[in-house]
Structure formats: structure tokens, C-alpha cells
Amino acid sequence: MTRHTENTQENHSLAGDHPSCRFSVAPMLDWTDRHCRYFHRLLSQHALLYTEMVTTGAIIHGKGDFLSFNEEEHPVALQLGGSNPADLAHCAKLAQERGYDEVNLNVGCPSDRVQNGRFGACLMGEADLVALCVSAMREVVDIPVTVKTRIGIDEQDSYQFLVDFVGTVSEKGGCDNFTIHARKAWLSGLSPKENREIPPLDYPRVYQLKQDFPHLTMAINGGVKTLAEIQAHLEHLDGVMVGREAYQNPYLLAEVDQQLFGSERPAIKRREVVEAMYPYIERQLANGSYLGHMTRHMLGLFQNMPGARQWRRHISENAHKPGAGIEVVQQALDKIPAHLDV
Numbered sequence: 001m002t003r004h005t006e007n008t009q010e011n012h013s014l015a016g017d018h019p020s021c022r023f024s025v026a027p028m029l030d031w032t033d034r035h036c037r038y039f040h041r042l043l044s045q046h047a048l049l050y051t052e053m054v055t056t057g058a059i060i061h062g063k064g065d066f067l068s069f070n071e072e073e074h075p076v077a078l079q080l081g082g083s084n085p086a087d088l089a090h091c092a093k094l095a096q097e098r099g100y101d102e103v104n105l106n107v108g109c110p111s112d113r114v115q116n117g118r119f120g121a122c123l124m125g126e127a128d129l130v131a132l133c134v135s136a137m138r139e140v141v142d143i144p145v146t147v148k149t150r151i152g153i154d155e156q157d158s159y160q161f162l163v164d165f166v167g168t169v170s171e172k173g174g175c176d177n178f179t180i181h182a183r184k185a186w187l188s189g190l191s192p193k194e195n196r197e198i199p200p201l202d203y204p205r206v207y208q209l210k211q212d213f214p215h216l217t218m219a220i221n222g223g224v225k226t227l228a229e230i231q232a233h234l235e236h237l238d239g240v241m242v243g244r245e246a247y248q249n250p251y252l253l254a255e256v257d258q259q260l261f262g263s264e265r266p267a268i269k270r271r272e273v274v275e276a277m278y279p280y281i282e283r284q285l286a287n288g289s290y291l292g293h294m295t296r297h298m299l300g301l302f303q304n305m306p307g308a309r310q311w312r313r314h315i316s317e318n319a320h321k322p323g324a325g326i327e328v329v330q331q332a333l334d335k336i337p338a339h340l341d342v
């Protein structure tokens, strides 16, 4: 498969034909859109990037192209929401045709809207159905079919429940690659946001799962904020997926290639990232995108640096004005003190 990142050779030698899950940026609805992923790719050439969850209903019946991405985003995984094996297989096939490197099934999202559609976290209670979904997808694609799930739902939160779920989905469905968000979900009573904060994290449970299923590729997710924490998890697991911290403090991604993938290229500077966004932003503006839809993902880039607040404020106050163009970003960058080599 052709990769269009600058550093094609390095990608291939490290990741082989399958994208490496050693480090990934989590699927996040409304956050990890294609603009965000383009921006993240400038920071790390090797991180596996996930799309927002896209439902099979949107792909099959919706108006608009829910599968578009920039070639530069590779390796990129499409996350699907759904529970109809035929629909999922159809969408997985489309994903492969469009060039996605992986298809992931969402078995972790607890929102009401999602439960009514009978997919997301509630599917943890239907392991046989998840197995059917995975095997239907695997039958029609060559790219990896992976599952992102939790450690339990509601009162079904014993270790045995998790073992049974992963056992069924791997043995009957053929899934060999799981990402486990190391907390359970309450299907009612908590908002999706609370479900990412209130149920306690249980990393040892995920470590144990890897020990009990050593043949499965397993990544951990939830509450990870630093490269040191990532390194510590990698002592036990094959990969780490980071969500909120990668979005809110994206410069975390700049060290990933050297520290986790053995790259010798120096980390890109924050300023260079902004400047590398200019041609992309101009192209997208010319195609009718709004500046604010791109710059909103960049607000956290200078976190903890002098001028960060002014950078953020200038963009927030100006990027949504009608006709806002690239000059807004240039002016915001001027708020970062010139002598800072960041």
C-alpha cells in the first residue's frame, strides 16, 4: 500500500504492512476529524490515527462523504459504530477500498443515542453478536479488523466477564487486536463525559488480560498523559492509545516517533508545525472549509509556553469571523515571543 507521508521508508520498516498500535490517538467524536488528523500527523509520522466513530447508518444512508480523509493521514483507522454484521461488512469493504489501514468496531461508547441504535458499549453484553460482526467484516477485507472496548458494563464488571467477552470475540470472531479502555461504563445514569471520568481506571486488569491472552495484540487506553506513563504501560502491553491529552496538549505527539518508534529525526518545533499547516489551511479555505474548523484543533499547541494564552485567544476571537483567513493564524503565531525556539 502506498503511503504518502514524507517518511514512507521508516513507516514501512517499523510497521510492516499492518499499522502499529504501539501508539495511537483515540477516536474522538467531533474532535479527531480529518483536519485534526492532518495536524496530528505533522507532529508524529508513526502514531496510528483513528477517525471519529462513524455509524454504518451514516455511511449507508447519509448524505455526504463520511469516509474522506487526506492521504497524508496514513496510517489511519476508521472506527465504525453499528451492530448489523452485513452493514458492518459493507462499510468495512468501503473503508478498505478507500484506503484505510484498519477498521475498528466501537464497543465502548455509552451514549444513549448509541444504545438505542444497539451499538457501542452495550454490545459488551452481546459477545456472540460482536463475534458475528467481526467475522463478517474479516471475511470481506484484508486490513486488520480491531475492537475497542471497556473492561465491563453496569454490574457486569467481573474479570471473568471481560475474559468471556474477549475470548468469544477472538475465538468465534477471529479478532486478534483489542484496545481496552481500562474502566467500565455505566449504561444509564452517567453522561458520556462522566463515563470517561467517574468509573475508576483499572490498569492491572488489562495487564492481566494480556497475560491470559498472550497471542492477542492488546493496547490500553484511559487517563494516560505522559510519555513516561506510556513507556510504563508498554512494559505490559503492545500499545497505548491516548485521547484527551493528545488533543488538549498535542505537542505530546512530537516526541512519540523518537521515544516509541526509534526514529532519529529531531522532533518538529511548534512553530514549524504551524507553518506546515499554512498550505493545508489555504487549500481547505479555497475548497470552502472554515478557518475555525481547522484552528480549533491547534489551540493547545503552545500549552505551558509564554504567549500560549494570547495564541489561543487570538484564534478563538478571530477564526470564526466571516472571511477569516490564514492571517489570523500568522497573527496568533506572532503572539509567541520571537526569541523562543519552540
Ligand SMILES: Cc1cc2nc3c(=O)[nH]c(=O)nc-3n(C[C@H](O)[C@H](O)[C@H](O)COP(=O)(O)O)c2cc1C
Pocket: 026, 027, 028, 029, 030, 031, 052, 053, 079, 106, 107, 108, 109, 148, 181, 196, 221, 222, 223, 224, 241, 242, 243, 244, 245
Ligand atoms: C470528545 C470525545 C469524543 C469521544 N468519541 C469517541 C468515539 O467516537 N469512539 C470511541 O471509541 N471513543 C470515543 N471517546 C473515548 C476516547 O476514545 C477514549 O476512550 C477516552 O477518552 C479515554 O481515553 P483518554 O483518557 O486518553 O482520553 C471520546 C472521548 C472524547 C473526550
